Amino acid sequence: MSLPWVEKYRPRSFKDIVNQEEAKYKLASWICRRFRAPDAFCKAWAKVQAKEVEGAKAVLLAGPPGTGKTTLVHALAHEIDYEVVELNASDVRTSERIREVVGRGLREGSLFYSGKLILFDEVDGLNPKEDLGGLDSIVDLVETARVPIIMTANNPWDQRFRPLREVSLVINVRKLDEEDVVEVLRRICNAEKIRCEEDALRALAKSSNGDLRAAINDLQLFAEGKGALTVDDVKRIGERNPQLSMFEVLDRVFRARWFDEARAISFTPSFDWEQFFAWAVENVPRVYKEPSAAAMALDRLSKADIILRRIRTTGEWELMPYMTELMLAGIALVPDKPKLPRFFKYQFPQRITLLAKSRESRRRREAVVDYLARELHVSPSYVSSELMRVLSVVAKKNPKALEAIGRAVSISVKDVEGLL
Ligand SMILES: Nc1ncnc2c1ncn2[C@@H]1O[C@H](COP(=O)(O)OP(=O)(O)OP(=O)(O)O)[C@@H](O)[C@H]1O
Numbered sequence: 001m002s003l004p005w006v007e008k009y010r011p012r013s014f015k016d017i018v019n020q021e022e023a024k025y026k027l028a029s030w031i032c033r034r035f036r037a038p039d040a041f042c043k044a045w046a047k048v049q050a051k052e053v054e055g056a057k058a059v060l061l062a063g064p065p066g067t068g069k070t071t072l073v074h075a076l077a078h079e080i081d082y083e084v085v086e087l088n089a090s091d092v093r094t095s096e097r098i099r100e101v102v103g104r105g106l107r108e109g110s111l112f113y114s115g116k117l118i119l120f121d122e123v124d125g126l127n128p129k130e131d132l133g134g135l136d137s138i139v140d141l142v143e144t145a146r147v148p149i150i151m152t153a154n155n156p157w158d159q160r161f162r163p164l165r166e167v168s169l170v171i172n173v174r175k176l177d178e179e180d181v182v183e184v185l186r187r188i189c190n191a192e193k194i195r196c197e198e199d200a201l202r203a204l205a206k207s208s209n210g211d212l213r214a215a216i217n218d219l220q221l222f223a224e225g226k227g228a229l230t231v232d233d234v235k236r237i238g239e240r241n242p243q244l245s246m247f248e249v250l251d252r253v254f255r256a257r258w259f260d261e262a263r264a265i266s267f268t269p270s271f272d273w274e275q276f277f278a279w280a281v282e283n284v285p286r287v288y289k290e291p292s293a294a295a296m297a298l299d300r301l302s303k304a305d306i307i308l309r310r311i312r313t314t315g316e317w318e319l320m321p322y323m324t325e326l327m328l329a330g331i332a333l334v335p336d337k338p339k340l341p342r343f344f345k346y347q348f349p350q351r352i353t354l355l356a357k358s359r360e361s362r363r364r365r366e367a368v369v370d371y372l373a374r375e376l377h378v379s380p381s382y383v384s385s386e387l388m389r390v391l392s393v394v395a396k397k398n399p400k401a402l403e404a405i406g407r408a409v410s411i412s413v414k415d416v417e418g419l420l
């Protein structure tokens, strides 16, 4: 499998983002008036002169899914040579965590860029319970930070986002119309050297309802590796279930008989790799009772895990195909594959249940680790693997040390003790 086309063809510059001119002009005007940006870029794009643009402390991009919000921010950063410090919906976004990530991002100098901007992606996904204080601390940051802060949201009109709207310039990102979607699909067909019938693209565009991400995923599903795409190919689209449950996904993978059949699952829109990984690990030994088969499938998952981690830390998306193939085909295809019963009861991953349960204590442990790392100028992982042990020895001899740490991170001595 190749790279997901939504990544491969994600526009890197403003000019490649279709039909969001107004958003581009406003965003550029805001950046150019308030921050450092190259002259050529500002000449080309900063075309709006308005008080509301110049006065705004932050920007909130609002619009439907798959219309280019996240893309706009990354393209902007690329245009003005800024690094993006990002917190998105898959991160925990408590006030503590936000301050930590943003603080770290801003403290560390940028070797290769001329500045940094902060992106809070999908702020309407902030969970009032789990991301405790997250919204308030974003507002605080907007008031105090000296770097550009940009947020995105599908629907920021809820009452609880009012404080955020009040400190930001809200820029509307439009729903794309059929023509825009067709245009992007056509470009991809050309780049992939696929002869795509105009009507086929139109049908894809129609069913995507302005969500370009969905349209591109569909196109890849139907056209990848082919010389041509016809209307007939696309007719199958109605049969596709856009949102499979994790249960169905797992069932398809385990029942797949061929490589392609298993890897096709990766085209499901908004497929959640990390969730899938947890489910796969939990269920491989249940499905494959034969130890050698289970061992083989788990071994492939472990390799996929290594790649996944590497993608996450380095952003090397070109590794994605290896990961998806290992994770999907890697567990679907084992020698002497047993026949699954007609209905197999997959198990909800214990790891997710456990993580949810132990979240509070992990949070406390993180607070202690971060505090020590900061004070001692060492890495958090060094504190975790080495110093916590030393600390437990020290604590036995000198309980006062614990009190000091407890005070610094606002945790009771008893709790600190419990973490050692
Ligand atoms: N206006 C556009 N021009 C060109 N490509 C686009 C445009 N909008 C979206 N895309 C394509 O669709 C993909 C998804 O876009 P993006 O991630 O920016 O959507 P989004 O608006 O942030 O959606 P969500 O609300 O779901 O986060 C991109 O990788 C890009 O390939």
Ligand SMILES: [Mg+2]
Pocket: 069, 070, 071, 121, 122, 152
């Ligand atoms: Mg987005």
